[in-house]
Amino acid sequence: MKKVYLDHNATTPVHPEVLEVMLPYFKEKFGNPSSIHGFGREAKVALEEARERVASLLGASSNEIFFTCGGTESDNLAVKGTAYANRKKGLHIITSKIEHHAILESCKFLEKEGFVITYLPVDSLGVVDPKELGKAIREDTTLVSIMYVNNEVGSIQLIEELSKITKEKEIYFHTDAVQAMGKIPINVKKLNNIDMLSMSGHKINGPKGVGAIFIRKGVRITPWSHGGHHERSRRAGTENVPGIVGFAKALELAVRDVEDQNKHLKELTEIFYRKLTEAIPDVILNGDLNQRVFNTLNLSFKGVEGESMILSLDLKGVAVASGSACTSGTLEPSHVLSAMWIAPEIAQGAIRFSFGRDNTMEDVEYVASILPEMVSRLRSMSPLYAKEK
């Protein structure tokens, strides 16, 4: 059976070049970077070279890059770390309703600790209005954390404008850029009002279990894991050297190929969308065709529930994700789609198609060819579609 993977916002395969540079650090170059002997020094050199490479790819200096075990840890460190370090200045933090759970759950934790959180709304396309941020800022606001790109609908936030507002008020600005890496060129020299930026390896054809955070020089932040003096005392724990080496390579390839990939993914997703809307009535686009990262398309097929679509596609070898409650382990539809004021029955049917660098036009044609029958089969069973027709 043909297999088509369209769930790249969940994770991506490791690029062969990335795997290749990692392998020696599992085997002969296995040393602990904190050791002073030859094995350790060899690992330390690799670690610092990776840091320098990541820094230069982002326009940062190497002492502003800290490796973590992934996007979630980076987000936790940014939110909780700055909240605690600056609690004398204030207890108010601003984020949005459509953040990743790593941010939202960190904020919920802080609420229990006495912090006050404002969750900014988004418009129907999943974008935070900078005016809303301006209105929400208080005297005691210490941090604003807004994601660069939303993982479910691919909406791109107005990071430059948002971070300009916080800069004027001397408030830290953090962005979760996990879904933006490799899709939008990112340079923190240009985006000079950003104070912190979270990254993840496995979303950019790197390995799982590794990520990084850019923390601009001078930002007051409390470490969140305690132990040895790794990562300049910001993050204790022996560094995942093979992962970090792989991450640096993955980022290098992602930055190198960003333009080509965008062209490729824009073409694939636009043709895919056109084919589907031509063949299937009542297809709803959640988000915007232009204000999005080009790999992501979030669609609802009216009258059809998301999990039953995932199962149907899976039986044909196609992997996608859904905003349905059934797939999230909760009883409510996606918080992102709800924040976009999308009706529950449409949100329950949302399917996220997220393309990646290995997808081809053949994949698009295959999935577009099998979808119409699937949708009409499920619609023929649906009490919601019959009602309207």
Added chain:
Amino acid sequence: MYSAKVMEHFQNPRNVGEIKDADGVGEIGNAVCGDIMKLYIKVKENRILDAKFKTFGCGAAIATSSMVTELVIGKTLEEAEKISRDTVAEALDGLPPIKMHCSNLAADALHKAIEDYRSKKRIKEQK
């Protein structure tokens, strides 16, 4: 995560559709939780002659709907009333724990359909 039997019923659901002159209809669920089920029954001399369903929902919701129609056709109303959520789940070789409460609504829809049939019958008899 689903049993082979659930997947089989999901792929080839039995008794999909509506009964235009149904004697009882049971509707249950809402869009917020993600499952909406509508069950139609045809009753003659206290026995369920036919049952059909329409369901908006996940694989478990569709499979339990299909299974309940299969279990119920030919049964007396009293026998049908004994069919519970657990009966349906067992007949499908089990459901994942999270689906036991959120998507296992077919038995409830059946009970509502029987209730609907009985209340219609009472109204008719009063006339």
